[in-house]
Amino acid sequence: MAMQHYRRAIASTIVLTLAAIFASALLEAALAQRRTSPTPPPPSAQRGEPRRGQQMPVTPPAAPKVKLDEARPPDTPETVQADVSTRNVAVTSGFTGTEIVVFGAVDNSRQPGAESGYYDIVVVIEGTPSRIAVRKKSRIGGIWLNTRSSTFEGVPSYYAIWSTRPLDEIASEATMIGYEIGFDHVRMTPAGDSELAGSSSRLPAADTGEFRKALVRLKSGSGLYVKDDFGVAFIGRSLFRANIALPANVTVGPFDTRVYLFRNEKLLSQYNVRLNLEREGIERHVHDFAFNWPLIYGMGTVLIAMSAGLLAAFVSGKSLR
């Protein structure tokens, strides 16, 4: 009889603990969904500047001066400024990806209107760089094996290019290579080649290109390398915006956001913003624990697994009797 009580006590403790862990995770997920779901507020509210009255522009419009390029003295060059809608994105148990708005303005804009196509804007977002091995299978004696591999350093975990027009219309190949814009020019340095099939020699350059293309293709396939040729839109003479989706499988960490202003194939100005994806709540604690106390984390996982097994056995044991 005492044994029976003892068993029941253990069983109910385990049930409660597991239920509590699970319920709190679900609760947090639900809360986070509510927190992140509303669409980002308009850019002006995010910049921390007091809102100005709509009808009262502080400075008179510079429209009369902007008829022609030459009307403005060459000593006032255009510059671009930009920011992102959310600088710190919280990744919690309810995270299913997020959309950020990159917005900005061209100072001293000489553009007559939003649709004129006078300027080109390219927005590049790059995730944290890491080391990635690309493997290639080939057939040896009727069997498919990983025969070659090439490792690249500094490969961005995420890469998005949003632009006002297709990149090849905006500037020349050489310019794009220089600024590392475009899937073909993502920064990644070959770090070492295969020893898989015993051939430890370096791959020729053409082959490295093949591996690099494969990497970009696979990353695009999983939605981590994305582009939108017409994703940036001017709203007025100087204001522009771009909506960029970060998928749920994106790697947490800092993101470099670079905004380029082009005119006639020439880069006029560039602006950089930092965007950060951070784990929060339970996600953060779990992740930190797993990396700081791996042994306890591992043993804890085993303990939970064993408790879950015991629990199931107790529950079904009761129903059998």
Place this chain on the structure above:
Amino acid sequence: MNLYLPIAEMSVSVILMLGMGASVGFLSGLFGVGGGFLLTPLLIFAGIPTSVAVGTAPAQVVASSVSGALAQWRRGNVDFKLGSVLVFGGVIGSYVGVHLVSALRRTGHFDVFVSLTYVTLLGVVGVLMLVESLRTLQRAKAGGTSSLRRSGQHNWSHGLPFKMRFQRSKLYISALPPFMLGAFVGLLAAIMGVGGGFLIVPAMIYLLHVPTNVVVGTSQFQIIFVTAVTTVLNATNSHSVDIVLALLLMIGGVIGAEAGAAAGERLRGEQLRFLLALLVLAVCLRVGWDLVNAPPDPFSIQPSEG
């Protein structure tokens, strides 16, 4: 209903993970195999990064094996003595295996050699088992005896020293064959990264002549230890255990394992062996297919350490 996984860094469907855990847990409870070999590819197919799938699957197997082993224990189907001998052999085998792997990996085509060995072993075991169980099933239909073991049967292994009495299994044999079996499977497990249940179950049935029902419970008993150690090693060496994913899989897994054990109760030994033979052959074909079939994309990417 989605949940974000802290280690895998992605969002998964809760229902899908529960379902996967349950179906693999069912097989585990029914056959006494760990099921990691089925779960890992399923997870990868669902988009979980390979390292996390490999690291987390054993945690689910711990849960379903505990649940399955307890369910079998209530039915008197666990031979703790035999299980302990297997575990002892397994520990030594995997220790040797881990060191062997790093030595052999430098020679190049080692991985292929292992895969081919595994496919061959599974293929041979599966076919033999299928033939035997079908024959027994037919004999049972004709009204003959369905016992795998003839009393008074002796073979070379009875001449070996360290004889032990394994009461649950109704065996009085040398401890060496189960020890060596444990060591061999431990070695394979370390090399292949799988639990080895697919090999240990048929080996116990056919080599040690342990009754089929006792095999299931005893195999689960030893799998608990193997996978528990693997989980801790994965957590410390590669930080690849995702506890949230593990929890989801476990909840499904323990329910599936209980159902599997209950279903196993209704089946006769030879029926169980027949179904297991089909499963072993299916796994064999799957691994073999990957080796022979042209992959949809010859390239693959993987985060690289260092």
